Amino acid sequence: MRPPWIDAAWSVWVRRREGGRVPHAVLLAGPAGLGKRGLAADIVGGLLCTAPGPDGRPCGACRACTLVAAGTHPDLHRVALEVNEDSGKLRTEIVVEQVRALRDALAQTSQFGGWRIALIDPADAMNGPSFNALLKTLEEPEASALLLLVCDRPGALPATIRSRCQRIDLRFPARAEALAWLSAAGVAGAVGAETLDLAAGNPGLARAYAEPVARAQLETVLRDLAAVGSGRAAPGDVAGSWLKDKDATAGLLVLAAQAVRVAAWSTLGQGSPGKSAAALSGLTAGADFQKLAQWWDRANAIREQLRAPLRHDLLLLELLRDFRAVLRPSTAARG
Ligand SMILES: [Zn+2]
Incomplete structure (x- = not known):
């Protein structure tokens, strides 16, 4: 279609x-x-x-x-x-x-x-x-x-x-038009709305996010971010697991950036609180919005840096440490 x-x-x-x-x-x-x-x-x-x-x-x-x-x-x-x-x-x-x-x-x-x-x-x-x-x-x-x-x-x-x-x-269509197209493509209802939020209004990307592989990646990212943010997982361990499959790392970073963006906006009353927002918004609710915005910008920038021969493990480690620091400033020193 x-x-x-x-x-x-x-x-x-x-x-x-x-x-x-x-x-x-x-x-x-x-x-x-x-x-x-x-x-x-x-x-x-x-x-x-x-x-x-x-x-x-x-x-x-x-x-x-x-x-x-x-x-x-x-x-x-x-x-x-x-x-x-x-x-x-x-x-x-x-x-x-x-x-x-x-x-x-x-x-x-x-x-x-x-x-x-x-x-x-x-x-x-x-x-x-x-x-x-x-x-x-x-x-x-x-x-x-x-x-x-x-x-x-x-x-x-x-x-x-x-x-x-x-x-x-080519520009993003209006939300209603994008949702209607997603629905006709088999991505209907709450899943359509959630993936469209995650894709920042890009319906083609939203449809890709509704595929089983991307859904599984999103589950992983949400679980890992919540664990890092609440102090239940060490940033280094999560960085290591995200780098295991090098072809998937950039995709995980994009999803992490998007999920944090959706969660942060939803705590300001913007957008529909889909699964990604619900899983993270409890954590992001008390955080400084500007710092969260800087964080997801950095996550996107690091995705680009993955193409360069840099120490990807260190880049991700620092990014995840910073995520915890943004959510829990008082515990940042403990790394
Ligand atoms: Zn012809």
């Missing part, structure tokens, strides 16, 4: 297209979880498809659509994070060689006689030299060529890039 906010963004695109106003560059931006990638695929597919539907979306069956699906359409150039051949690991940046190759590809004539499209995703993963190379391409646009930039954090793109792109922004 396609969410209503995607349909709204699609209408904006179709109106531009039908008015013959397809720009040279489009920046498709918005928080993760709202369906940007599916929208980008429809924009790309709709331009390349030889028999699009009445709504302008790709048919999914013609030769062009088959080639797009197989990743071999000669007029579609994808730029994404690539594996570094030296280390065998996925790069964390889109490097300048990739953008130069893209420029060369767009300078060729179309193989199918139609649009040539470059899809850069995630666009905010480009580094400085990549942005500079892209800027040259944006300054000398080719006819019938579209650059489609997709990213979660448009603010991370230089203003010179942003100003040369037409924006399509």
Whole structure:
């Protein structure tokens, strides 16, 4: 089921297209979880498809659509994070060689006689030299060529890039609309409301939080935070258990930050006190709201730092110690 906010963004695109106003560059931006990638695929597919539907979306069956699906359409150039051949690991940046190759590809004539499209995703993963190379391409646009930039954090793109792109922004829908969509997706009632609070209003993320794996992670996080906060568990032990499965650590930190945020707001009478709030709000009720807010900001910042080769055990230990200190200032000294 396609969410209503995607349909709204699609209408904006179709109106531009039908008015013959397809720009040279489009920046498709918005928080993760709202369906940007599916929208980008429809924009790309709709331009390349030889028999699009009445709504302008790709048919999914013609030769062009088959080639797009197989990743071999000669007029579609994808730029994404690539594996570094030296280390065998996925790069964390889109490097300048990739953008130069893209420029060369767009300078060729179309193989199918139609649009040539470059899809850069995630666009905010480009580094400085990549942005500079892209800027040259944006300054000398080719006819019938579209650059489609997709990213979660448009603010991370230089203003010179942003100003040369037409924006399509996906935004969180109103709460009632998000709840209706969640309900239709099988996440109804109190669970829908609770996960939407936990996801800070992002319905795509809320649906992910309703999955069994995320529910189990939330149980773990709530139990551990309550234990640390009440002094029943040592911060070091909890840090160790959160680091056992390295792939899960970032997810646990996000849930911890979100749960504390929901609990803190609920003690101020904001939002529905779901399970996460109920489990923690007894502890957070007496704490300084500003300090709690600083804490969940730090938890989110540390999630980013998990990508860097730092002592993750120490980062988490300090974070959990601080959580206890915020809740129980008098016992902080005991660590
Ligand atoms: Zn088609």
